[in-house]
Amino acid sequence: MKQLVQNLKTGETILEDVPIPQVRRGQVLIRTRRSLVSLGTERMLVEFGKASLLAKARQQPDKVKQVFDKISTDGLVPTLEAVFRKLDQPLPLGYCNAGEVIAVGEGVLDIRPGDRVASNGPHAEVVCVPRHLVAPIPDTVSDEEAAFTVIGAVGLQGIRLLNPTLGETVVVIGLGLIGLLAADLLRLNGCRVIGVDPDETKRQLAREKGIQTVPPADDTDVVSYVMAQTNGAGADAVLLTASTRGDELISQAARMSRKRGRIVLVGVVDLSLNRAEFYEKELTFQVSCSYGPGRYDEAYEQQGHDYPLPFVRWTENRNFQTILHLLSTGQLDVKPLITDVVPLTDYQQIYARIGQSRSIASLLQYAETVEQRTTIFLPDHHYGGMGDTKNRPIVGIIGAGNFTGATLLPALQPTGAALRIIASAGGLNGTLLAKKFSIAESTTDYQQVIQHPEVDLVIITTRHNSHARMTSEALRAGKHVFVEKPLVIFEEELPGVVAAQQESGRTVLVGFNRRFAPHVQRMKTVLGAERSGDVPMNVIATMNAGFMPTSAWVHDRTVGGGRLLGEACHFVDLITFLTGSRVAAVCMNAMGSRPSETADSASLLLRYENGSTGVVNYFANGSKAYAKERIEVYSQQRTLVLDNFRSLKGFGFGRFSGLKTRQDKGHAEQFSRLVHQLRTGGEPLIPFAEIVNTTQTTLAALRSLREGRWVAVEEISMDQPETIMAV
Template sequence: MKQVVQNYKSGELALLDVPVPGCKPGGVLVRSAYSLISTGTELMKVSEAGMSMLGKARSRPDQVAKVMQSVATNGVPATYRKVMGKLDSYTPLGYSLCGVVEQVGAGIDEVKVGDLVACAGNEHALHAEVNWVPKNLYAPVPEGLAARHAAFGTVGSIAMQGVRRGEPQLGDVALVIGLGLIGQVVVQLLAAAGVRVVGVDPDPVRCELAAGLGAVACGDPGSATVVSSVAELTDGHGVDQVYLAAGGGSNEPVELAARLSRDRGRVVDIGKCRLDLPWNAYYEKELDVRFSRSYGPGRYDPEYELEGRDYPIGYVRWTERRNLACFLDLLARGSVDVEPLISHVADFADAVGTYQRLKDGELKAVAVLFAYPDRPADGDGPKAAQQPQVAVPAVRRGSDQAAGKAPVRRGSAPVRVAFVGAGNYATSMLLPHLAEREDVTLAQVVTTTALSGANAQRKFGFARASTDLDAALADPAIDAVFVVTRHSSHAELTRRALLAGKAVFVEKPLALTEGELAAVLAAVEESGNDRLQVGFNRRFAPLLREARKQFGPRSGPASVRYLVNAGRLEHGSWYLKQDTEGSRFVGEGGHFIDTVSWLLGADPLSVYALTAPGTEDLQVLLRYPGGSTATLSYLTSGPGSFPKETLDLIADGRALRLDDFVRASVYGRKRWVSSRLPKARDKGQRAEVNAFLAAVRSGGPMPVPVESLAATTAATLAVRASLVAGAPVALARAQ
């Protein structure tokens, strides 16, 4: 299918071929009929992409701060790869459309195939021929409403939420500053609510349009018409509300709002304008400044938007979806008219040219629609989708490969690899080590979103991008599968890939529960396929391996202290979704337990965990054979400026120290200290991938035995059991 994308690094716009997204549970696949270009928001994004690197940095100081923190934690080379990977990627455009339901996911029963729906969201209602849309981000289109008008649903919801934040009442007078697309809809909503509206915009054409849509007066920001109209309508008191729907870098809108507001009036920011509030003016009138957050309550809440958890109507009357449905109803009843706002309807095939004409100023427009092929004719109502889904055969069982035997290598032919997932870690830490290798063929990348797969295909040279996992697992040409997805899917994807006879590299954690771990091990037993590696990369770090070599053999018990300054997570991070993705320690703790086990050459016997009330800080005591012990401190309350990982091992009168993979030292009869100027903070990803591929190619043993991978995972999971029991937890020894 086709999708409009932009490269943020170069500014390039393209109509790209991408895979059709899969239909996940909790949402629907929608084939677009019309999508709306936001001539304000989207053109601002397009313009920003054309800036120099310095200009981009100045426009996003929040992102610059994140980059500097990443440099402190991961080093310059890793941060550079990550940042350049993000910048040199295609990003989507669009957030408001109308289309026909083509496939219904599990858990959806209020719409069916063939229904017409309006869709919202800058990750789901994209300028693309097909989108997957979760249930709280679409609403059925009322009978008789034209699809081209329903495509305004998201913009209408944004305007409606702004109006709700202003709390207008019958007879109020409101000032709308900025008569672009959002401002024109705000004018109509206020007029429909019995509010007298004065519009402000430097463009006389837009002023004339607003006057025709219900504004009682309109004019230039500096015109006497606006001032006199406000004075006449309010008996000189000033307007009850001001709605800021303007953009740009001028501070004039907020200054005008203060001059024309009444005492204790409300100022609502809907757009993205400069907000250097003149303190005296706002203080003396005690103005109430409010922000309107996009489409309404639920925005930016992944539980609402992605998981479909609605807010009870008794507590939250107007959510994103209810605003969307309400606006569609107003359109259907004729209370709001968007037809006069449509300046141009472009064929989707001309999307790039349309953006360019808008950017250059050749096309003057309030609203522009893309019209898609095979769309329902306006006025004819919805029709069934033109391209039904084709069923994909299930993973084949019965052949040598499907029966779980190790894949048979064909002489010196390259290892054929499929990646399941292409997120930040995969694209910055794993794929750069594979893309240039002649002994590896990147055969297929499988993702749930179309554009992430297309980006990985373009940057790393995958032969194919797809959203069809079953087809990849059933492909006999695939030798190895890398599972680099969210934690909750690791065990199931690993289990399926093992049963399909593939060698599997899965990022940590292998499993989130004892049941998931048992299912993976049962798959190994059932298939006879033990070709498994988990991404415990620290044991492969060159600096740590050299330090271990310098330390030499150990005869007596050892004492290990491992301090992990994990730090705080940003609000909204999916790592915080413990109900579905597991705790932070379950997700990351295996790294550190595996490192200790490798250093000691044994698997742990028991786990005892403690935590301070009200914190996520953990103290984990691991007991090993031969009297060795390890204390693992996993802390989330430390400062970001402190190193993330420090490790000390003491045994036989000698000591080994690792300082955050930057420096290592060994103390004994002779002292060894690594170079003070390492090339980079290398945590072993490259060496780990090399070892895995060498085993796949040769058919020899995997770098780490399955028993050790299972023992590390079991120890990681035992931390929670120990916290609940308040006592040590013994671990079953692998037979």
């Protein structure tokens, strides 16, 4: 299928060929008929992409500060690489979609294939959308009209926050598409509406709908005009739907408002508020968030938990329904706003002139049929661009998120592995990475990776709740597995993974990359690798992890498992490697009077079989200006201090005093060794028994937190010898 994306690095708008998404639980698969181009939002993306690097920085000063903070902790080169990788990730365009349902996921009972629906799906021939972001289209509403549903809900949500009453005077500043829709909705609400916009075409459209506009004279003072029209009282409310630089419109809105008036921002303007203008009138100011309550709420949008109507009357989905009802009754007429309808393949007619366009609403029209392939082939990108696959491990990848594109594939590509196939849920990310890293196939069906007859190694980088299941499936299909940590997120999942590994005899490597970092390898050497495990030591690992919003999926116990389970395992494995021993017992304490299993500021105390002691401090409440990771080792009157995988200092070691390099957390070395091992055979990079011990330790730590005591780490016997045959 075809999908429109925007390259933020070059500003180029591209029509990509991608596999169709697969319908998932709680979601709806839709064949698009029409989609609306949001000229304001999409113009900003296009113009941002075309801007120079300096101009991009000027537009996002908050991001520039984050860049400088990262330079101070991680170094210049890694930071610049991260910035350029971010800009090199094309974004899908569009969020106003109307189409026909072709499939529904488990749990969706009120929508059926064949139904026409509006959704916030992107500009793509087929979209997969959560149920709460889908609304049925009444029979009397055309596809063209229904494409206005979502953008109409944006304006409606701003009005709901404005809380207008019958007879009030409301000023709408900015008569673009959202402004015109909002003005019309306010008129239907019984308000006197005054529209403000420099474009006479837009003012004329407003007047045709019965909306008063500020006269076009160049010397007309908008504030004075509004004050005169309200007998000096000022507007009861102001809705800002314009997108512009500077703070003049905010000031203008404040000056034209009556005492205790309300101002709501739907558009994009600078927020340098003049305190005096707001103080003297006791004005209220609020920024509207998208379509309404539920937006960006993982539980509402992705998990399908609705807000009860008696307590949250207007959710984003109920706002969708309201717009569709007004369209069906003819009270809201959007047909005069349609400037042009363009076939998807002729998208450049819209995007090539988007910066200069005087259009109000442009629609994309889609073909009646679409080739529904879940796997596509990229003939010019075969096997990582490396030619013959003889004696080269063939790799399939499940997951195409930020870690895969920014870290894993750049580290894996130079190893000589043959990159055969990549799977991603939506199809777009996987296809973009396939093109960038010369991968032969892109699919939305992960079973195509697991069952692929040529694949030797399956790499899994999906969300944590799928790791155990996919690892077991891949092992039983006879594949070696690399799975990004954690291996499992629940105790009951571990025996099944162990059984699959024992039965298959294939290797399982979890992404504990830090033990392969050059500084850690040097630490192991100077500590005396030949006596590994004989001499007890104390190791303290501190991670200044930084704040992450509680709404993030990783905090969900059933999806991410929590940050401690998902990330603290790195440092348990690292201490295990340095001490040469396994954890015997663990005790964990987390910050707060009643910490939960997903708390992200905690300390783990580890007791090792050889008498060593480990401490893992994982904190989310520290400064970003401070280094992210610090490792300290104390042994035989000697001390090692590793600072953020850039600087290692030794005390009491005689000839060794330190090592400095660019930041290197061991990803490249990890994959280099893994590919070499698969080529030549031999012992696993990390004994599976150690991986299991680390996994059991983090699970036991959560039990320790629940029960407030030390918890012994259970052992699972490993019956099969761990030797890997060359592929």
